[in-house]
Amino acid sequence: MLVTMRKEHSRHSRTSRSTMPPSYQPTNAMPTDGPSYDGMDRAGAPASRREARAARRAQSGGIKSVAVFLVLLLVFGGAGWAAYTMLVDHRNPFASLTDLGDSGPKTSLTIGLSPAPKSLDIRTQSGDAVSQALLGNVYETLLNRSQQNKPEAGIAKSWTTSDDGLTYTFHLNGGLTFSNGHTLDADDVVWSLQQTIQHKYVGADGLDGLASVKANGPTTVVITLNKTIPDLAWLLSGRAGIVYDAEAGIDYATQAVGSGPFTVKKWDAGSSLTLRHNPKYRGANAAKTGTITLRYYDNAGLAATAMAKGEVDAVPNVATDDLDTLRSHDDITLKQGDSYEKVLLGFNSDDNSLFSDAHVRQGARYALDNAALVKENGAAGELGGPISSLDPGYEDLTGLYPHDITKALSLLNYFVFRAPSEYRKMPNGPQIGDRPMKLVYPQRYGRQLGETIKEQLAQGDIPVDITMVDDATWQKRVVEKRDFDMTIFTMDSSHDVGDLVDPDLFLNYTSSKAEELYKNAQASKNDQEYEQRLKALARQVASDSPVDWLYVSRPWVAVRSGITGMPTNMVDCYLPLAGVAKG
Numbered sequence: 001m002l003v004t005m006r007k008e009h010s011r012h013s014r015t016s017r018s019t020m021p022p023s024y025q026p027t028n029a030m031p032t033d034g035p036s037y038d039g040m041d042r043a044g045a046p047a048s049r050r051e052a053r054a055a056r057r058a059q060s061g062g063i064k065s066v067a068v069f070l071v072l073l074l075v076f077g078g079a080g081w082a083a084y085t086m087l088v089d090h091r092n093p094f095a096s097l098t099d100l101g102d103s104g105p106k107t108s109l110t111i112g113l114s115p116a117p118k119s120l121d122i123r124t125q126s127g128d129a130v131s132q133a134l135l136g137n138v139y140e141t142l143l144n145r146s147q148q149n150k151p152e153a154g155i156a157k158s159w160t161t162s163d164d165g166l167t168y169t170f171h172l173n174g175g176l177t178f179s180n181g182h183t184l185d186a187d188d189v190v191w192s193l194q195q196t197i198q199h200k201y202v203g204a205d206g207l208d209g210l211a212s213v214k215a216n217g218p219t220t221v222v223i224t225l226n227k228t229i230p231d232l233a234w235l236l237s238g239r240a241g242i243v244y245d246a247e248a249g250i251d252y253a254t255q256a257v258g259s260g261p262f263t264v265k266k267w268d269a270g271s272s273l274t275l276r277h278n279p280k281y282r283g284a285n286a287a288k289t290g291t292i293t294l295r296y297y298d299n300a301g302l303a304a305t306a307m308a309k310g311e312v313d314a315v316p317n318v319a320t321d322d323l324d325t326l327r328s329h330d331d332i333t334l335k336q337g338d339s340y341e342k343v344l345l346g347f348n349s350d351d352n353s354l355f356s357d358a359h360v361r362q363g364a365r366y367a368l369d370n371a372a373l374v375k376e377n378g379a380a381g382e383l384g385g386p387i388s389s390l391d392p393g394y395e396d397l398t399g400l401y402p403h404d405i406t407k408a409l410s411l412l413n414y415f416v417f418r419a420p421s422e423y424r425k426m427p428n429g430p431q432i433g434d435r436p437m438k439l440v441y442p443q444r445y446g447r448q449l450g451e452t453i454k455e456q457l458a459q460g461d462i463p464v465d466i467t468m469v470d471d472a473t474w475q476k477r478v479v480e481k482r483d484f485d486m487t488i489f490t491m492d493s494s495h496d497v498g499d500l501v502d503p504d505l506f507l508n509y510t511s512s513k514a515e516e517l518y519k520n521a522q523a524s525k526n527d528q529e530y531e532q533r534l535k536a537l538a539r540q541v542a543s544d545s546p547v548d549w550l551y552v553s554r555p556w557v558a559v560r561s562g563i564t565g566m567p568t569n570m571v572d573c574y575l576p577l578a579g580v581a582k583g
Contacts, residue, residue, distance in 0.1 A: 393534025
């Protein structure tokens with residue numbers, strides 16, 4: 001249901017999700033010098049993965065023969081000592097070794113969240129709850145994602161891109177393992193990417209330009225493209241970049257095996273998820289807390305109530321209605337972060353609509369007071385254009401159409417009142433003064449937002465009739481039938497400017513110039529080129545004004561005294577907890 005335009009960590013290409021990207025090279029067509037995963041051996045692991053590792057082990061030569069002899073001496077000697085200890089002293093001879101493997105922080109804390117994930121299968125479960133809990137905590141990605149939504153070193157310590165933007169080379173950290181002790185190397189990265197594409201896991205729709213993926217040794221992965229994907233590194237810091245253990249042998253719906261700083265200790269579906277520090281973790285982001293319990297509530301208000309009662313130590317994304325209550329507690333600190341969730345007032349730009357004229361849309365934008373809307377919301381910021389501050393190509397465009405009633409009336413009077421005959425030629429004859437503009441939106445946004453918009457547009461002599469509907473009705477009336485003049489909706493994905501340029505979007509906005517700029521941006525060969533081309537695209541879209549960007553969400557995070565390192569940005573979908581500590 002298209003109520004919020006979330007596309008799970010995708011690059012928002014217009015490739016159908018129901019078909020395999022035509023440019024993808026199937027497993028059995030992968031280069032013969034790289035690992036292939038076409039088939040499984042009897043042990044359940046990909047045959048070529050075992051063969052690739054066996055070949056590398058064989059390269060060590062006869063030195064291993066001597067090593068094996070020495071190891072056997074130690075093993076038999078150790079076994080005799082262990083048996084004697086257990087029979088005579090009646091104690092576990094390996095207790096000290098067990099304690100050593102379990103060394104780590106002993107602190108614990110609880111975080112209140114809503115909603116709960118329906119499943120732990122991060123491969124196939126849609127929605128943000130599962131990625132919020134597991135991404136960056138239990139599952140690591142080829143590249144990590146910073147709090148500024150940028151890719152950075154992760155499983156790969158570095159990466160390079162060819163001058164033509166078609167070849168990416170990733171250099172992995174050595175000595176990595178999954179939480180079950182299995183080795184993690186380049187073969188696992190290749191296998192995981194192939195599985196993601198072949199099985200269309202969440203996030204795969206951004207990888208339609210991959211031509212081949214291969215391992216060059218245990219710590220190098222080379223990805224070759226048949227078309228540029230300028231945000232490939234960012235994609236690989238999300239679900240598309242998760243590295244799975246092919247030999248895990250688990251039920252992904254209730255279990256998880258990754259290489260991250262935490263493991264899943266306990267999963268009580270719908271109630272809580274307990275994360276425990278991973279003693280086998282060898283990365284740069286070791287857990288600073290021994291156990292973190294994610295406790296789930298039916299709504300954000302109940303989580304805030306639990307925070308006020310001292311039952312939880314932190315709550316991301318606090319509802320504005322609960323801010324004053326939490327502020328009254330001296331041991332609770334509120335911090336405001338950033339997100340890329342954008343709430344928009346969409347104009348119907350159909351040829352038969354009053355808003356088909358960009359000048360009328362611009363006049364309406366001048367009439368809207370976004371600063372007042374932000375203040376009324378309490379957890380928002382002004383935007384002014386299609387790209388948030390956490391995305392490449394961001395530029396402060398709030399100055400393009402600031403609140404200015406004089407300019408609003410000037411535009412609307414000239415392009416509407418002075419040319420009424422032109423507008424009356426339209427089959428439906430929309431005309432300011434003929435009838436109110438139909439504002440149709442989902443009732444979950446509340447009456448107040450619609451009333452405020454109505455009052456502000458009235459200052460520009462634009463009458464508005466409000467209709468609030470349930471999500472299913474909105475889908476049918478607005479998205480399918482396109483029976484509206486204005487609507488409120490949310491775009492809550494990152495890197496999603498291409499969605500507004502899509503001529504098939506229910507807003508009926510078309511711009512050959514904007515589409516060409518989007519095409520140019522997708523052909524970028526490096527980050528700098530991509531950034532500049534996105535800025536040009538954003539300015540064009542903002543000028544065309546297919547929507548007014550009412551505000552961008554800025555969530556509040558509540559943290560109890562003594563808790564440090566709590567993330568504040570993108571907390572609704574990405575909550576890496578390794579750096580969280582309890583003093």
